[in-house]
Amino acid sequence: MKTKILQVHPEMFQNEELREACSILQSDGLVAFPTETVYGLGANALHREAATKIYEAKGRPSDNPLIIHIANRESIYELASEVPAKAEALADAFWPGPLTMILPKAERVPASTTGGLDTVAIRMPSHPVALELIRQSGVYVAAPSANVSGRPSPTRADHVIEDLSGRIDMIIDGGEVGIGLESTIVDLTTEIPLVLRPGYITMDMLRDVVGEIMLDPAVDSRERKPDIVAKAPGMKYRHYAPKGQLIIIEGEIQRVISCIHGLVQEKQQNGYRVAVIATEETKGAYPADIVYSIGSRKSEGSIAAGLYDILREMDHLGAEYIFAESFEDDSLGQAIMNRMLKAAGYHLLKA
Ligand code: TXA
Ligand code: MG
Numbered sequence: 215m216k217t218k219i220l221q222v223h224p225e226m227f228q229n230e231e232l233r234e235a236c237s238i239l240q241s242d243g244l245v246a247f248p249t250e251t252v253y254g255l256g257a258n259a260l261h262r263e264a265a266t267k268i269y270e271a272k273g274r275p276s277d278n279p280l281i282i283h284i285a286n287r288e289s290i291y292e293l294a295s296e297v298p299a300k301a302e303a304l305a306d307a308f309w310p311g312p313l314t315m316i317l318p319k320a321e322r323v324p325a326s327t328t329g330g331l332d333t334v335a336i337r338m339p340s341h342p343v344a345l346e347l348i349r350q351s352g353v354y355v356a357a358p359s360a361n362v363s364g365r366p367s368p369t370r371a372d373h374v375i376e377d378l379s380g381r382i383d384m385i386i387d388g389g390e391v392g393i394g395l396e397s398t399i400v401d402l403t404t405e406i407p408l409v410l411r412p413g414y415i416t417m418d419m420l421r422d423v424v425g426e427i428m429l430d431p432a433v434d435s436r437e438r439k440p441d442i443v444a445k446a447p448g449m450k451y452r453h454y455a456p457k458g459q460l461i462i463i464e465g466e467i468q469r470v471i472s473c474i475h476g477l478v479q480e481k482q483q484n485g486y487r488v489a490v491i492a493t494e495e496t497k498g499a500y501p502a503d504i505v506y507s508i509g510s511r512k513s514e515g516s517i518a519a520g521l522y523d524i525l526r527e528m529d530h531l532g533a534e535y536i537f538a539e540s541f542e543d544d545s546l547g548q549a550i551m552n553r554m555l556k557a558a559g560y561h562l563l564k565a
Pocket of ligand 1: 253280399
């Protein structure tokens with residue numbers, strides 16, 4: 215299959231530019247498109263064949279449910295059989311934006327989209343291209359991240375091209391995304407809302423709107439807990455992972471730096487190709503030829519935005535061991551550490 219690449223300006227595009235992408239979605243094809251979090255791989259959420267194509271293109275297990283993207287808040291009543299007041303309050307506060315809500319599914323949503331669950335994940339993205347694509351096509355768009363299953367989510371069109379070129383109909387290149395980590399997922403089918411995946415919308419932001427909330431115990435962890443099953447099926451897979459072994463080192467920063475120096479030396483002596491993931495503040499403390507800066511510690515947003523690109527860069531380098539500094543586990547840092555720990559297979563050392 216030849217994959218068409220469509221370049222659009224993320225804000226100043228003409229609606230007609232998306233016409234072909236819309237007709238692909240209307241005829242059950244696959245279109246990758248930018249959202250404010252990561253690039254998504256879209257197909258018609260209400261057609262079983264379309265969802266099946268997504269699983270094939272990604273090489274994704276079909277028990278892993280998809281998020282349905284909408285362009286109009288009212289669509290939630292078409293896709294969910296019940297919308298509690300807390301869900302309405304969250305939609306008012308955070309939509310359009312990087313929040314996904316889990317609700318009881320409506321009859322019309324096929325089991326192929328929800329991985330056989332009787333709940334459905336719904337999100338209204340804020341990216342202008344995503345919104346216009348959904349609005350103009352008139353399609354409810356099921357979209358997982360547009361990466362091959364297990365690889366880091368794409369934050370630029372060339373990441374999507376790397377993974378899915380030749381396997382999908384079209385890639386809309388709308389430039390680099392803003393946030394760089396997948397949406398926060400909140401389950402509203404329980405009495406107390408449960409965060410299944412941390413993201414840009416933090417626990418504190420959610421609490422301000424709905425009061426008490428909880429974090430899925432399978433996610434709230436610096437260690438893998440094999441006996442607890444994550445409620446979001448996708449959170450159980452090894453994810454976001456570079457091909458080399460990523461190891462995260464935490465502790466007081468000077469000790470972290472000297473610990474990483476020792477580890478680098480040991481692996482290099484054994485003939486391995488080694489890389490270090492540091493920050494703007496610390497990159498000068500490591501050998502220049504192997505250090506990569508993920509962003510500034512002063513801005514968690516820049517670290518979130520740079521994480522997946524740097525993990526992909528590690529693959530391009532052929533790094534066999536990757537040593538990374540750790541980050542504060544609060545607000546946006548919670549989402550950053552969640553993705554880093556999963557990418558590292560929970561390899562965490564204390565300096
Ligand atoms: O930011 C995002 O959410 C991006 C963009 C494209 O919108 N999408 C994304 O989709 O990250 P994906 O498929 O990579 O991750 C969806 C997650 C998976 O962990 C999946 O298991 C979970 O959402 N999920 C979907 N439906 C669910 C449901 N009914 N119950 C529990 N978890 C669900
Ligand atoms: Mg994904």
